[in-house]
Amino acid sequence: MIRLPLVLLFSAFLFSAGIYGVLARRNAVMVLMAIELLLNAVNVNLIGFAAELQDVTGEVFALFVIAVAAAEVGIGLAIVILLFRNRASINVDEVDLLKW
Amino acid sequence: MVGVLGAEGAPAAASSAGWFVEHAWLIGLLPFISAGLALFFGKRTPGGGPVYGIAAIGAGSVMALGVAWHFVQGGGPYEKYVEWFRIGSLHMQLGSYVDGLTAVMLIVVTFVSLMVQVYSLGYMHGDVRYTWYFVVLSLFTGAMLDVVLAGNLLIGHWYEDPANSGAAIKAFLTTRIGDVPFMFGIFALIFATGMTTSNIQVIGQTVAGGHVSLLLVTTAALLLFGGTIGKSAQFPLYVWLPDAMAGPTPVSALIHAATMVAAGVYLVARMFQVFVSADPIALHVVAIIGAITLLLAAFLALVQDDIKKVLAYSTISQLAYMVAALGVGSDGYPAAMFHLFTHAFFKALLFLGAGSVIHAAHTNNMSEMGGLRKDMKVTFWTFAIGAAALAGVPPFSGFFSKDELILAAKDSHTYWLAVVLLVGAILTAFYTTRMILLTFFGDYRGHAHAHESPRVMTVPLILLAGATCVVGLLGFAPLGAPFLDWVYFGGEPIPAVFSPLVAILSIVAVTVGIWTGYIVYRRWRTPDPLTRLGPAYDLLEHKYYLDDLYWNGIVRPIRDPIAAGVYWTNQHVIDGVVNGTATLAYALSALVAWFDRNVIDGVVNGAGSAMELFGRGLRTIQTGKVQWYAVGLFAGVILLTVFIIRP
Numbered sequence: 001m002i003r004l005p006l007v008l009l010f011s012a013f014l015f016s017a018g019i020y021g022v023l024a025r026r027n028a029v030m031v032l033m034a035i036e037l038l039l040n041a042v043n044v045n046l047i048g049f050a051a052e053l054q055d056v057t058g059e060v061f062a063l064f065v066i067a068v069a070a071a072e073v074g075i076g077l078a079i080v081i082l083l084f085r086n087r088a089s090i091n092v093d094e095v096d097l098l099k100w
Numbered sequence: 101m102v103g104v105l106g107a108e109g110a111p112a113a114a115s116s117a118g119w120f121v122e123h124a125w126l127i128g129l130l131p132f133i134s135a136g137l138a139l140f141f142g143k144r145t146p147g148g149g150p151v152y153g154i155a156a157i158g159a160g161s162v163m164a165l166g167v168a169w170h171f172v173q174g175g176g177p178y179e180k181y182v183e184w185f186r187i188g189s190l191h192m193q194l195g196s197y198v199d200g201l202t203a204v205m206l207i208v209v210t211f212v213s214l215m216v217q218v219y220s221l222g223y224m225h226g227d228v229r230y231t232w233y234f235v236v237l238s239l240f241t242g243a244m245l246d247v248v249l250a251g252n253l254l255i256g257h258w259y260e261d262p263a264n265s266g267a268a269i270k271a272f273l274t275t276r277i278g279d280v281p282f283m284f285g286i287f288a289l290i291f292a293t294g295m296t297t298s299n300i301q302v303i304g305q306t307v308a309g310g311h312v313s314l315l316l317v318t319t320a321a322l323l324l325f326g327g328t329i330g331k332s333a334q335f336p337l338y339v340w341l342p343d344a345m346a347g348p349t350p351v352s353a354l355i356h357a358a359t360m361v362a363a364g365v366y367l368v369a370r371m372f373q374v375f376v377s378a379d380p381i382a383l384h385v386v387a388i389i390g391a392i393t394l395l396l397a398a399f400l401a402l403v404q405d406d407i408k409k410v411l412a413y414s415t416i417s418q419l420a421y422m423v424a425a426l427g428v429g430s431d432g433y434p435a436a437m438f439h440l441f442t443h444a445f446f447k448a449l450l451f452l453g454a455g456s457v458i459h460a461a462h463t464n465n466m467s468e469m470g471g472l473r474k475d476m477k478v479t480f481w482t483f484a485i486g487a488a489a490l491a492g493v494p495p496f497s498g499f500f501s502k503d504e505l506i507l508a509a510k511d512s513h514t515y516w517l518a519v520v521l522l523v524g525a526i527l528t529a530f531y532t533t534r535m536i537l538l539t540f541f542g543d544y545r546g547h548a549h550a551h552e553s554p555r556v557m558t559v560p561l562i563l564l565a566g567a568t569c570v571v572g573l574l575g576f577a578p579l580g581a582p583f584l585d586w587v588y589f590g591g592e593p594i595p596a597v598f599s600p601l602v603a604i605l606s607i608v609a610v611t612v613g614i615w616t617g618y619i620v621y622r623r624w625r626t627p628d629p630l631t632r633l634g635p636a637y638d639l640l641e642h643k644y645y646l647d648d649l650y651w652n653g654i655v656r657p658i659r660d661p662i663a664a665g666v667y668w669t670n671q672h673v674i675d676g677v678v679n680g681t682a683t684l685a686y687a688l689s690a691l692v693a694w695f696d697r698n699v700i701d702g703v704v705n706g707a708g709s710a711m712e713l714f715g716r717g718l719r720t721i722q723t724g725k726v727q728w729y730a731v732g733l734f735a736g737v738i739l740l741t742v743f744i745i746r747p
Binding site for chain 2: 093097
């Protein structure tokens with residue numbers, strides 16, 4: 001049985017790494033992967049608390065998050081492919097059409 | 101008091117025809133409804149809207165027949181009132197009073213109106229204001245029916261006058277001159293009954309009861325007769341009627357035949373109790389005015405070239421017959437009403453026939469007609485029937501009613517009046533013959549291509565001609581004269597008497613008139629043979645100079661100073677006020693304009709500029725770089741978290 005604070009520390013580390021990836025990476029694929037890190041950090045938290053509180057709700061919720069994450073990555077990668085086809089680049093810095 | 105009377109009248113309404121009598125007021129309402137419908141939906145209805153009016157009048161005719169049936173069966177009068185307003189002890193009531201006289205008038209008005217409406221379909225076809233014409237026609241009919249139904253003294257003031265412009269003003273002013281004494285007469289009567297009611301029946305009873313001074317009743321009767329002079333176009337106020345010919349011919353038919361001018365005669369008939377109770381002088385005045393008008397108008401009809409004006413003057417003359425007959429007292433009452441009844445039919449027929457002729461010849465002048473009998477057979481024959489009735493040729497309706505009139509004059513020993521009536525009959529026959537000969541015989545003198553009118557116009561003519569042939573028999577003594585059982589004054593119907601002497605005299609008069617007319621107008625001659633009469637012809641040509649007298653003697657002396665005064669006021673006072681207002685408004689506007697340009701515009705433009713600057717600043721935040729947005733997102737999350745878990 002792993003103690004809860006350790007789990008939380010691990011999850012916080014994962015989350016921080018995810019944020020760094022989302023904000024600092026220029027490759028769109030890497031950004032998507034970083035988002036996966038963020039989601040999984042949350043999943044670790046959910047599982048940890050579920051085990052601690054002997055409540056199955058957290059685990060069920062984690063399953064949902066995984067499903068949503070899979071869908072999100074599917075859409076994200078599709079966008080990345082279209083982006084590459086149109087601009088021959090997947091650098092997020094260069095995709096700044098969404099402004100005034 | 102009135103309530104009690106109403107209760108007395110109510111049991112009579114229990115018979116089978118009761119429904120029609122009780123709802124007689126609906127007849128008066130229907131045309132108003134149809135006028136409203138035609139006004140709002142007319143243009144969108146196929147055919148332009150006359151269907152509403154015709155439907156309403158048709159329904160009205162059926163109801164009128166129902167009402168009449170009630171009286172044919174011997175039913176009693178019916179009345180119904182609601183209170184309108186009250187001044188002190190004076191109760192003004194609105195309601196309807198139905199008796200035999202009313203029933204007759206209802207039939208006449210609805211039948212003639214129906215014919216006129218149908219006929220107008222053809223006559224007004226393609227007119228610019230086709231729908232509007234039918235709206236006004238319906239309104240007019242409604243107003244007329246209400247006069248007939250009104251059991252109240254406030255009648256006679258609700259009529260529309262569809263004739264146009266100058267003629268309309270003249271008609272309006274002249275009838276108004278008659279209305280002023282009429283109103284005073286009403287007030288005198290209300291005063292006479294102790295300021296309590298304006299109900300005709302109550303007034304009649306009070307007056308008959310002898311509770312009112314003779315002088316007051318006589319004055320009231322004469323004042324009321326002033327209203328008749330104006331409305332029924334009696335001497336000296338008849339001048340408006342021929343001018344009212346400016347309107348469309350079917351309207352002339354409606355005004356003349358059944359309705360408006362007859363309202364004056366109807367008025368005297370309704371208020372007859374007052375006249376009978378008054379000093380005999382009142383009735384003498386009525387008879388004398390009638391006799392004068394009869395002759396004057398008949399002479400005028402001799403020299404007219406406009407076919408409608410001949411008919412207009414003959415209307416005046418025929419109305420004068422009725423007025424004169426009323427003047428002889430209760431003997432003349434049923435005769436006058438009978439003549440009103442028959443006259444309505446044949447005069448409507450004549451006017452619609454004249455309209456048909458005018459439609460074909462494109463002129464009102466008989467000097468440009470002639471020979472039309474070949475091309476317009478239906479019009480000719482129906483018109484001839486109407487003319488025969490007007491002239492008093494047996495067996496058409498005019499003969500019977502005219503005989504009744506002469507007989508009434510003879511029976512009441514007013515022999516001078518009987519003579520006047522006979523002379524009038526000669527003149528009538530003469531101008532009628534002249535009219536027929538000039539219009540339908542000889543060679544055609546006009547330029548238009550004459551043709552028979554469409555069927556919507558000829559069918560009403562035929563129907564009216566049929567009615568003209570038949571209705572006279574209702575007053576024929578050997579057949580029992582049922583008309584006299586329906587319409588009478590006083591307690592008992594007057595037994596019908598047939599006087600061979602009167603009939604022979606009348607036939608002689610008619611023959612003389614027609615024969616001289618034929619001799620004089622057998623061939624078309626210019627100038628008119630009557631011009632040989634010299635000064636007398638000039639007098640007739642200028643309508644006895646009455647119009648000139650009114651114009652120079654009354655209208656101008658009154659009008660000119662008023663006009664000058666109004667002009668001065670207009671130039672100096674009104675214009676001063678208007679110009680001053682304008683200057684003031686201009687100065688004020690300049691001030692407002694300055695304020696607008698500098699202050700308001702400044703604020704508005706300033707607001708715009710400020711927004712633009714602000715927007716330009718904000719624009720730099722939106723970079724379009726996703727990761728910057730993510731930075732903002734996470735920064736927001738952190739800030740919120742700190743805010744929420746702050747100790």
